[in-house]
Amino acid sequence: MFGLSTNQVLVIAGGWLIYQLLKALYNISTFHPLSRIPGPKLAAATYLPEFYYDVVKFGCYTKEIKKLHEKYGPLVRINPNEIHCNDIAFSDEIYAVGGRKRDKPVHQINGSAIGQAGFGTADHDIHRLRRIPVAKFFSRGMVARLEPEIHGLVQKLCNKLLSQQGDTEAFDVTMAYSCFTSDAISGYSFGESFGFLDQKGWYPNFREPTASLLRPVFIFRFFPWTKASAGLGMVLVDYMPKDIALFVRTLQIDLPIKIRQVKANIDAGIVLDRPTIFDSLLRSDLDALDKEPQRLADEAAAVIGAGTETTSWTLAVITYHLLTKPKLLEKLTSELRTVVADPTHLPSWTELETLPYLGAVIQEGLRLSYGVSARTARVATEENLIYRGEWNKKPVQYVVPKGYAIGMSAVITHHDEGAFPDSYAFIPERWLDENNQRRKDIERSMLAFSKGSRMCLGMNLAFCELNLCLTALVLRVLPHMCLHETVDEDLAYDHDMFIPMTKDTRGVVYMAVVGLSVYGLLVGLGRLEEDLNAWQWSESLKYYIVWILMYVVALAIVKSSVCLTILRIASTKKPLRISVWILLGVTWCSFCITFIGTLLYCQPVNAIWTPQLILSGKAKCAPVETLVIIGHVATVSTILTDLALVVVPGFLLWETQMKRQAKLQAWGLLSFASVASIITMVRIPYVNKFGGGANLQFWVAHTILCSNVETGIGCIASSLPSLRHFIRRNADGSSSGPSKPSNKRSGSRDFFTVGSARQNKPREAYNNPTDIGISLSTIKGRSDENWQRLGVGSDGSSDETFDPRRIFTQHTFSVDVDRQSQAPLRE
Numbered sequence: 163m164f165g166l167s168t169n170q171v172l173v174i175a176g177g178w179l180i181y182q183l184l185k186a187l188y189n190i191s192t193f194h195p196l197s198r199i200p201g202p203k204l205a206a207a208t209y210l211p212e213f214y215y216d217v218v219k220f221g222c223y224t225k226e227i228k229k230l231h232e233k234y235g236p237l238v239r240i241n242p243n244e245i246h247c248n249d250i251a252f253s254d255e256i257y258a259v260g261g262r263k264r265d266k267p268v269h270q271i272n273g274s275a276i277g278q279a280g281f282g283t284a285d286h287d288i289h290r291l292r293r294i295p296v297a298k299f300f301s302r303g304m305v306a307r308l309e310p311e312i313h314g315l316v317q318k319l320c321n322k323l324l325s326q327q328g329d330t331e332a333f334d335v336t337m338a339y340s341c342f343t344s345d346a347i348s349g350y351s352f353g354e355s356f357g358f359l360d361q362k363g364w365y366p367n368f369r370e371p372t373a374s375l376l377r378p379v380f381i382f383r384f385f386p387w388t389k390a391s392a393g394l395g396m397v398l399v400d401y402m403p404k405d406i407a408l409f410v411r412t413l414q415i416d417l418p419i420k421i422r423q424v425k426a427n428i429d430a431g432i433v434l435d436r437p438t439i440f441d442s443l444l445r446s447d448l449d450a451l452d453k454e455p456q457r458l459a460d461e462a463a464a465v466i467g468a469g470t471e472t473t474s475w476t477l478a479v480i481t482y483h484l485l486t487k488p489k490l491l492e493k494l495t496s497e498l499r500t501v502v503a504d505p506t507h508l509p510s511w512t513e514l515e516t517l518p519y520l521g522a523v524i525q526e527g528l529r530l531s532y533g534v535s536a537r538t539a540r541v542a543t544e545e546n547l548i549y550r551g552e553w554n555k556k557p558v559q560y561v562v563p564k565g566y567a568i569g570m571s572a573v574i575t576h577h578d579e580g581a582f583p584d585s586y587a588f589i590p591e592r593w594l595d596e597n598n599q600r601r602k603d604i605e606r607s608m609l610a611f612s613k614g615s616r617m618c619l620g621m622n623l624a625f626c627e628l629n630l631c632l633t634a635l636v637l638r639v640l641p642h643m644c645l646h647e648t649v650d651e652d653l654a655y656d657h658d659m660f661i662p663m664t665k666d667t668r669g670v671v672y673m674a675v676v677g678l679s680v681y682g683l684l685v686g687l688g689r690l691e692e693d694l695n696a697w698q699w700s701e702s703l704k705y706y707i708v709w710i711l712m713y714v715v716a717l718a719i720v721k722s723s724v725c726l727t728i729l730r731i732a733s734t735k736k737p738l739r740i741s742v743w744i745l746l747g748v749t750w751c752s753f754c755i756t757f758i759g760t761l762l763y764c765q766p767v768n769a770i771w772t773p774q775l776i777l778s779g780k781a782k783c784a785p786v787e788t789l790v791i792i793g794h795v796a797t798v799s800t801i802l803t804d805l806a807l808v809v810v811p812g813f814l815l816w817e818t819q820m821k822r823q824a825k826l827q828a829w830g831l832l833s834f835a836s837v838a839s840i841i842t843m844v845r846i847p848y849v850n851k852f853g854g855g856a857n858l859q860f861w862v863a864h865t866i867l868c869s870n871v872e873t874g875i876g877c878i879a880s881s882l883p884s885l886r887h888f889i890r891r892n893a894d895g896s897s898s899g900p901s902k903p904s905n906k907r908s909g910s911r912d913f914f915t916v917g918s919a920r921q922n923k924p925r926e927a928y929n930n931p932t933d934i935g936i937s938l939s940t941i942k943g944r945s946d947e948n949w950q951r952l953g954v955g956s957d958g959s960s961d962e963t964f965d966p967r968r969i970f971t972q973h974t975f976s977v978d979v980d981r982q983s984q985a986p987l988r989e
């Protein structure tokens with residue numbers, strides 16, 4: 163490709179590595195514009211710390227940033243190009259209240275799969291153009307106009323909750339609130355609600371699907387090319403769990419159809435008495451490209467995503483605190499009774515808004531539910547920002563140069579003890595002054611809706627929903643509601659997935675009925691400890707150990723097979739061969755560590771599933787963290803070998819004389835295996851869950867699912883060449899069995915060739931000993947073997963006509979043969 167040899171490509175790769183090293187050195191040098199901002203050197207040099215905390219430890223960088231502020235002060239450099247601030251006084255500069263230009267950092271929006279929505283737009287001016295028509299739709303006036311629908315949904319929610327009175331089974335009230343907010347946002351935006359409140363029970367809803375779809379946010383951020391996998395949603399929708407399928411179908415299929423319908427109505431001159439968001443957008447001044455259905459569907463997806471879980475989580479947090487603090491509930495109830503005669507007919511949102519204590523409860527709920535917990539940064543494009551503050555009782559001053567990102571996080575700011583003393587406690591009174599009036603000064607310390615040109619666009623709707631819903635809940639439902647085994651910790655922020663996540667995402671249980679996993683699931687894997695009896699607890703762990711031992715053996719064989727295939731392909735490329743040998747070494751080291759480590763984890767091994775042995779002192783086990791380390795060793799080695807499957811053949815293909823399209827097809831085919839490494843990355847957070855030692859059976863089931871999918875992909879990837887062969891025969895209308903190849907086969911579709919001259923005499927099929935079935939430009943021949951193109955039938959009757967569009971080469975191939983007489987071959 164581009165006339166470069168493998169060596170030249172390797173030189174370029176080496177050059178790139180040296181460049182990265184020099185860049186890291188530059189990043190920590192005094193020449194870097196952020197060199198004066200304090201922070202750890204490794205974070206200033208590379209993105210590795212952020213990768214470790216957000217990808218490996220999963221969504222934990224915000225917590226680490228909080229600790230960095232304690233050590234380095236109000237401004238900290240958290241990666242080579244980004245600063246984090248914990249001083250709310252600087253927020254107006256960062257978020258530019260007053261119309262100054264602020265881009266979003268590309269690194270941040272890489273995490274969003276809805277890049278075409280205003281929310282995922284980096285450039286200030288384009289964002290502005292995209293935001294204005296949506297913002298109009300969510301103005302105070304518009305929300306007031308559509309308020310009656312919210313009233314209706316609020317009553318529907320309360321009626322449904324009350325109808326559950328007497329049920330012996332507890333349920334997660336966040337699901338109920340999520341149904342309410344989804345119905346509200348859909349009814350408001352699209353003129354037709356999703357109808358979650360009308361269904362029996364609370365499932366399906368968009369709570370768990372939102373969490374599932376947000377899960378890869380950090381992987382997207384570091385590997386933006388993996389966002390292409392989001393497009394797979396439409397293809398795989400029929401095979402997904404019901405609620406996720408519904409979510410994907412709504413966003414990727416139904417919304418674009420709705421947009422086309424609205425467009426057809428507008429073209430036909432039909433005016434609806436009830437405007438929808440699409441109507442607004444399609445009639446706006448946006449340019450034609452920005453009115454494309456997929457772009458508008460992204461905008462709608464942003465609105466649904468942003469408007470559902472944020473508000474419902476705030477309602478859930480407030481519910482919990484009111485139920486655990488009856489005095490607060492009493493105080494709020496008496497205030498509400500002053501304006502509400504009949505709670506089934508509520509006053510308007512504007513009237514409720516004037517109630518100080520209701521406002522204070524909502525503010526406190528917003529403060530402790532955080533809205534968006536991940537840091538949100540901005541880039542000043544036209545001016546340097548000057549920070550003046552104090553650290554360790556000394557004045558400090560920093561310049562944030564234009565073009566560099568600086569951000570803040572609600573989960574840090576909302577616990578600023580200066581502004582919010584006893585910040586983890588729910589104290590609505592802090593929002594009121596001695597005259598029972600709202601304190602504007604402390605409202606300025608809030609970041610729940612962000613600030614400036616990119617602040618929350620649905621704030622009016624959120625306040626309307628919160629005021630109405632909370633009033634009805636307090637007066638109608640909460641007196642009949644009680645908490646079921648819920649404690650502070652169940653609500654406490656634990657990590658980010660853009661929105662705040664608690665420690666135990668109990669609802670998210672993925673079960674796969676894949677091969678050997680079935681038995682484990684039957685006996686208890688995938689269940690929480692509280693749901694297991696003693697036998698299930700022990701049997702499921704025993705099964706897990708058997709599974710893991712078999713899995714690592716299978717993995718080692720598959721990976722070695724892959725490495726050997728690459729080794730064969732790269733037979734004349736010494737540097738590549740060395741790399742593959744290293745990979746092979748890594749694979750087997752990882753196998754030994756995982757296999758032996760698992761067996762030695764407890765002495766004797768059956769103590770893993772027989773805790774009585776440990777309690778009676780007859781057995782000993784290593785700390786549970788050892789399991790995490792073992793898991794990560796397997797993960798890293800798997801990712802390395804999977805990626806090698808993409809990179810190494812890429813180098814080889816680069817040098818062949820294949821057409822560019824054929825090269826890309828071939829590479830695409832080979833790269834398919836790298837999809838497996840995405841699953842491996844997805845597995846990382848679950849492996850981390852082993853650390854606590856709690857609910858092991860629950861978390862290992864997640865890793866089993868990922869690992870089964872990963873190995874499944876590996877099998878498909880390695881079978882693709884054979885399947886291609888099979889499918890093509892059928893496409894030609896010939897037999898699907900191992901029959902003669904057809905004359906009609908188009909040579910241009912062949913991905914691979916051995917590059918030798920065609921042999922006319924009968925020959926044996928070229929059997930790939932590793933059974934992967936992929937071979938490229940050179941193969942190793944023996945005196946008793948013959949050359950043939952891959953794709954020629956096993957009977958050797960290669961009767962295809964020579965197709966000039968096939969891969970051909972102008973130069974002599976160097977091949978590795980045992981008999982002098984056979985080399986060199988010419989095509």
Ligand code: HEM
Nearest residue numbers: 281468469472473533534538610611612616618619620624
């Ligand atoms: C309690 C409720 C809510 C909270 C705490 C909240 C919080 C936020 C925050 C912090 C942002 C800024 C994100 C960033 O800087 O990247 C944001 C943006 C946004 N929110 Fe909300 N939100 C809430 C409810 C809603 C609702 C009901 C909607 C429905 C329309 C909505 C729509 C949006 C949109 C479209 C954006 C992107 C704005 C832009 O980039 O221009 N939000 N929200």
